[in-house]
Amino acid sequence: MATPMELSCWAGDWGLPSVHTDSLIVLAYAKFSGAKLTIEPVDWTWKTLTGTVPALHCEGTTVTEPVQILNFLRKQRYNADYELSAKQGADTMAYIALLEEKLQPALLHTFWVDTENYANLTRPWFASHSPFPLNFFLPSRLASMALSRILLTKGESPLHSIMEVEAKIYSEAKECLNLLSHRLGSSQYFFGNTPASLDAFAFGYIAPLLKASLPSCQLQQHLKQLSNLCQFCDAILKNYFVDRAPGSPPASQDTVDANLQKLTQLVNKESNLIEKMDDNLRSSPQHRPRRADPKPSPLCSERNSTPA
């Protein structure tokens, strides 16, 4: 039973055990089910490029993707859903589908496509957690994957343009957060007093949005109005991750690599600067209309603050 299991995932920050949604889902589920995982962050290794994250290694087999890893853990008798009825199991599937279809596109957009957040938060973070030549290349690769995923799943076919889908995905995401908040109500977890896999998924999606210090944060502000969801995240962090969150393991590594990190951040800032200059050069008249895009946002915030 006690075969050693090793999970490779992105490291933590912002008071979270991991900054990466899928990694966070697996970590939370492992805590809920009592599975002992050895955590091996992929940061500062070449695995950031080649490995699929998160990945669970156990006795020579490798499992990727949160859903598959959760199934694998269940087969190892680490089951957090043991007490759920068949109908609750069905509800779990349905709400996971809701999160994936409605919340994920907006989260990807918030972290990877929104220029301000990407330049000031996401890219510096991922660049400073990748080894030297990759730091120039990895964040933009992840960003283009996120963008193409949004466009392919939400774009309307012939002319895929991010401008047209932005308003739509944000209003859908806000609605999804409202629905989750209604579903959670005043109970501690989604199915009573013990957390199950749906709680792991909801936590994985919501926690980074809640904890990251985003410069452009319309979705985050909406989330902060839904106090029961915020409490739900804080409770999970407090009950299951409290020894880890203030973070001795990342901190110790920090001191070792502090100099290196500072250096990479410096380089990143410089490349940011270069990119901004480049942007300024490019924002000649033909790009003006694109810059004026905050137009739809007041509309949608107006529209969505009412049901909250």
Next chain:
Amino acid sequence: MSLAAEMFVSQIAAAEPWPENATLYQPLKDDQILLSDCASSLAVQAYLRMCNLPINVSYRANAEYMSPSGKVPFIHVGNQVVSELGPIVQFTKAKGHSLSDGLDDVQRAEMKAYMELVNNMLLTAELYIQWCDENTVAEITRLRYSSPYSWPLNHILAFQKQWEVRRKMNAIGWAGKSLAQVYEDVSQCCQALSQRLGTQPYFFNKQPTELDALVFGHLFTILTTQLTSNELSEKIKNYGNLLSFCRRVEQNFFEERDGDSTASSSSRFSKGPSLI
């Protein structure tokens, strides 16, 4: 549709009553429409029938290109054009016709979640089977999809569509799945729906909602469509309550009007046995 346009539409929509000549457009039912489009179209028809809103069904070879979002079906009501079930539900709501008004907040959240489950699993599985399974592509999809066009346009358009769907499958991580895994996913989804339905007549007991319309559209289409193998419909046939649910919706909303209305002559079979 952009948000501003949506709001504009819903505002003027509220002012006008539902006209008699409302029309739903979909691809040709006998030799063009594909499984996924047929399911979506049937879901919209079922929804409108549940709302008691009359609609004429019109079959056009270029329906996909007429639609404002590039997806079928779409409805033409008064001077507005709305495509896909979600926006159509909002549109009818603006006109004062809604099926989910009686639900409380938690039930509404549940309804939306199950609707996303159907879209996420069943619709994606239908797209996967019709565009990524080589047998189905060669024997059914390519022929039917390109039937209205002559050479070389037929090849170009079918390849373009296939390429687009495959890129989507890649992005959502379905490209690596085998056909068996897709069937397994469908089976899991049906199990969840069956559990949720239980012994109730509709998903939220007595009153049908848009979730019932969506589930009926997909399940009925899968059950009545002949594909290269009948494995997909076998998955549904394992769940007796889903079968009787389909029969119930068909009887209550599609059959009773066969006698009295002319539009229904097309309706009963328009949804059904279409793909060869």
